[in-house]
Amino acid sequence: MRATWSWPLTSPHPAATGGLEIGLDITDDVVTAAAPQPGRVHRGAEKLFESRDYRAALSLANRHDWTASYASELGLAQVVEHMLGLPVPERAQWLRVLLAEYTRIHHHLLWLAASATELQLDVAALGHAATNELADVLARWTGTRMHTMVVRYGGLHHDPGAVWVTQAVDMAERAADVASIVAQELATDPRTQGVAVLRTSDARAWATSGPVARASGAPMDLRASAAGPDPYAQLAAAGVFRPVLLSTGDAATRFAVLGAETAVSAACVAAVGRRLAQLDGPVSVALPKVLRVPEGVGFAEVESATGRSGWYLESRGDPTPYRLAMRTASFANAMSLQSALVGTRVSDLRIALASYFLVAGDTDK
Numbered sequence: 522m523r524a525t526w527s528w529p530l531t532s533p534h535p536a537a538t539g540g541l542e543i544g545l546d547i548t549d550d551v552v553t554a555a556a557p558q559p560g561r562v563h564r565g566a567e568k569l570f571e572s573r574d575y576r577a578a579l580s581l582a583n584r585h586d587w588t589a590s591y592a593s594e595l596g597l598a599q600v601v602e603h604m605l606g607l608p609v610p611e612r613a614q615w616l617r618v619l620l621a622e623y624t625r626i627h628h629h630l631l632w633l634a635a636s637a638t639e640l641q642l643d644v645a646a647l648g649h650a651a652t653n654e655l656a657d658v659l660a661r662w663t664g665t666r667m668h669t670m671v672v673r674y675g676g677l678h679h680d681p682g683a684v685w686v687t688q689a690v691d692m693a694e695r696a697a698d699v700a701s702i703v704a705q706e707l708a709t710d711p712r713t714q715g716v717a718v719l720r721t722s723d724a725r726a727w728a729t730s731g732p733v734a735r736a737s738g739a740p741m742d743l744r745a746s747a748a749g750p751d752p753y754a755q756l757a758a759a760g761v762f763r764p765v766l767l768s769t770g771d772a773a774t775r776f777a778v779l780g781a782e783t784a785v786s787a788a789c790v791a792a793v794g795r796r797l798a799q800l801d802g803p804v805s806v807a808l809p810k811v812l813r814v815p816e817g818v819g820f821a822e823v824e825s826a827t828g829r830s831g832w833y834l835e836s837r838g839d840p841t842p843y844r845l846a847m848r849t850a851s852f853a854n855a856m857s858l859q860s861a862l863v864g865t866r867v868s869d870l871r872i873a874l875a876s877y878f879l880v881a882g883d884t885d886k
Contacts, residue, residue: 541874541881543858547867555862557855559885570845575601575674575812578842582832583668586851586883588631591624592825594672597845600821600832601674604814612797613676613804618752619793620669621823622786623689626696627655628826629732629779629786633703636776636875640712644703651699658692661685674812676805683798690794697787704780708773716772717873719861724770727857731828731850732782733877736775738768743824752793761792770861772876779878811840827851827878851883 546554566585570578582597583590595617602609609617634648656666662681663669671678681689707713719729724737734741742764747753756762765781767774814836822831828850835844854877865873 541855541879541884543862545862545867550867552862552865552867552870555859557858559852559855559881567844567846570842572841574840575814575842578845579672579674580668580670582847583670584882585847585849586825586827586830586880587667588878588880589624589628589826589830589883590667591620591669591672592823592827592830594670595621596821596823596825596830596832597834598672598674599823600819600834601812601814603821604817604819604834604836605674607675607806609676610803610806612680612800612802615752615793615796615800616677616681616804617672618756619686619689619790619797620671622789622793623655623659623693624669625786625826626693626700626783626790627652627659629783630655630696630700630703632875632878633700633707633776633779636707636872637703639871639875640707640710642703642706642710644706647699648703651696655692655696658685658688661688673805674808676803678805680804686794686797690791693787693790697783700783701780704776704783707776708780710773712869713773713776713872713876714771716869717858717861717865717876719770719857721768721770723857723860727860728853729828729857730853731825731878732775732778733828733854733857735764735766736768736778737770738766740764740766741829743822743829752796756789756792759792761788772872775876775878813838813840814842822848825850827880827883828854849883851879851881852885855879855884 542558544556544558545552566581569581573581579594579597583594586593630648630652634645634652637645637648660666662685663671719737721738724734724739730741744753745764753762763785765778767778816836816838818835820833822829830850831848833846834842837843
């Protein structure tokens with residue numbers, strides 16, 4: 522039987538908005554072939570970049586993955602900074618890492634809580650409450666609970682101050698404890714075990730990244746390749762940052778990776794907090810009123826909470842990009858469903874997709 526399956530728009534999952542269609546071949550209620558079909562929420566973001574100046578482009582970039590928006594603005598800022606030769610103050614570098622790991626915890630707990638809701642687990646309420654608290658603390662710095670918009674070329678909009686950093690460290694540690702509990706419930710639930718298995722070879726072949734790849738034994742983590750004075754290199758050398766790598770590749774393992782990664786992120790937030798207590802100085806640099814990137818091409822990528830997020834910029838020296846293309850994590854991860862869904866029961870499709878952490882705007886940019 523040939524069928525088209527869509528993520529239900531009434532679902533409480535972050536993936537629900539816009540949806541994702543998957544063409545399925547089904548025999549005896551088991552998937553024998555799957556073909557993901559992005560296209561329901563085409564945003565045209567890459568074309569829209571061409572009509573926006575570089576400051577406005579940051580706002581647009583922020584919005585295609587609404588569960589990991591901070592990484593998008595950071596990635597675009599880094600490629601522009603590289604092409605401009607623009608230095609980022611040391612305090613801003615460390616604050617950027619703190620925000621990256623704090624929002625990673627928020628992203629992971631958001632998916633864990635929503636997945637627990639799908640399975641009607643009691644711990645879902647605990648996860649949602651902690652997610653809201655994380656967002657509340659975030660809003661005290663950025664003014665918003667979702668689209669941070671705090672990154673500026675050459676640094677950050679403003680310094681949150683020592684009081685906020687202390688609050689963020691405390692909240693990150695408490696949220697990581699909650700995430701561990703929710704992830705444990707999900708990973709040990711028989712309904713998630715053996716569902717949508719993605720083998721290591723398939724994870725590599727489909728160029729997956731993020732928790733999806735690391736749950737399948739593929740050690741894809743850009744933070745682990747940082748070198749020199751980069752804060753991540755220093756955190757790794759101190760034994761604070763360490764990539765999480767499991768290999769079973771099923772839904773249960775993907776949830777387990779989220780739980781383990783929140784603990785690592787909380788440790789990083791705490792370590793960055795201690796480092797910031799020793800750092801003074803600015804968090805931004807002066808910029809011209811009209812920002813023009815020199816003619817040429819550049820590329821930068823960051824390890825977002827969803828996976829590898831890349832930015833290709835081609836400039837002709839104008840106030841707007843000539844070409845700005847995105848390498849989105851959700852797109853490659855979604856394509857790997859062609860391998861992972863084979864052998865999955867129709868009744869398990871909801872939890873299979875829930876464990877993939879896909880965002881429609883990040884899949885169909």
